[in-house]
Amino acid sequence: MYKTKVRGVLIEGNKTHGQITADVMRPMEQKTPKWWFATMGLATLGMLAGMYAIVNTVVFGIGTWGLNNSVAWGWGIINFVWWIGIGHAGTAFSIFLLILRQRWRTSINRAAEAMTVVAVICAGLFPLLHMGRIWLAFFIFPYPNTRGPLWVNFNSPLFWDVVAISTYFMASATFWYIGMIPDLATVRDRAKSKVKRAIYGFLSFGWVGRAKSWLRFETAALILGGLTAPLVIAVHSIVSMDFATSVMAGWHTTVFPPYFVVGAIFSGFAMVLTLMIIIRKVFKYQDYVTRGHLDAIARILTFISLIMGTAYATEIFVAWYSAMEGEIYTFFHNRIAGDYTGAFWTMVTCNVVFPQLFWFRRIRKNLTMVFIISIIINIGMWFERYVIIITSLTKDYLPANWAHYSPTLTEVLIFVGTLSIFLIGVLLFIRYIPMMAMSELKGILKETRKD
Amino acid sequence: MSKSTLNIIGIFDDEDKLLGSIKSLQSKGILIGDVITPYPIHGVIEALKLKTRIPYAALFYGVFAVVATFAFLYWTSVVNYPLRFGGKPQNTLSFVVVIFIMTINITALFTIVTFFLRENKGPGKVADIVHKELTNDSYAILIQKKEGMTVDDLSNINILLKETGAIEIVQKEVKP
16 A cells, blocks of 8 residues: 555655765765754853763752752653653654654654754753762662662652663664664765774674675564564653652642653654755755655645644543542642743644644645744644643642742753753764665655656 | 686676676576676566565564563562552563563664675775676676586677677675
């Protein structure tokens, strides 16, 4: 069925295999542009600011954050969930489309997977720092110890998180790297300088491209893909259980796992869209990342946005239907109305209302609009995590416990730091790694050509 | 490490010509040593009748991972340090989550290690490059030069490769 011509031409401009290599390798072979250095400088400054904040947190403790006894989770966890969400797209994109045999993934999967790897690193920083005494972080792993030996709590979602996210990081990084090996071999064979040939020769693991290697390569990739696909769903379900298994009003609900998984894919796809529009424009990759590609992502976002709307509505309905005072208070007096109205309605507008504009073909065709909406979605998804965490924690069941939360400079700077790390990752990626999977593009070239 | 052997190598610049050449070589009873392509071509894999047992290995690892993880969880929570809290069972259903994730973790890791071991590849492994363009836009058919081959056999192979569209024919020592 997948052979039907729904998508049209996937690579435009009647390219040859040689042209694909030349086009994809161009940014790596050209002189580094000035804007790259400028952006890198800016990102490094941001990262230094983040490092200052991290040192501050480690040296002085979590007291440097704006947390208190009631609001024990603040920006740290908001940003952790936000980054994990973004980190979902790469694998979701790449793997779901791989096992569904959607050929249009080939132009985008490499960048999306790279994004995943960096985003998961950014995400992992937050819970690590949140532990306070980071030098005891290894306590979370089950190992024979002198405390009994006291094992970790295998029934806690917080432990599941550790297992799931480290597995997710390992699996997506491996999947990304393995997919890259044939392309690194191409870089090695084209390299003019000895140093470059040596480095890419080392990284390409001795790849030659024998028939048997390709068979094993594709089989291993498919197995890895098949294994990682349920992992994508498991990771964010587990993240949602950090909330859902507690008894906080606004958290204790069964809709959380699907709601979080969909939300994660939503924000991740939006980030893919943002990045691909920039990469396409800057490197003139219009023939590879066609309007058809961007159109397909925009359509997916419209659909996911509707699911998000349904999830929000379900939460509100269940709160009302439960007739439980705490739930009703949280939803109707602390989110829809009350102190956090602004954040709640920002979330709804950004995630449910704006993406609906993609129903109009004219808006999907207008890349400036698509770009703006993709950023709006990520802002909306940040606010979603803010709403979930802050509104529930500031006003819990005992009004005596009610507290206010605002982030300190340290927390904000850590977030800025992770944004900068992400940017640095992307910049290194576009400079030193073939941005698109050349071997996969060549594989689909023949069947999607115009003739 | 197996020793390198002398190969007759036909270089092609077109996928269809490559497939055609493989077919005519096989119909003449000539044994094709290997085919090198810049991207996976299923026609080549089918023509050479190649098979892989990686899926069986993965299945085995998966079963092992389920058993091993459950055994570990059972041992820690029931045997080694049983904690009683809230009357909850020590051997609980929620082990499923950790078992599920660890199955993915162990299977993925072992499958990849198997892939690299079978392929004899790893960081820093020096590639035996037959031709520079084979990772770009050319294809190669490798035919091992055996001791019993006569001059006629060799010229036949050469002619056949040329006829079926090889743009270049070289002889080179290649590791199998």
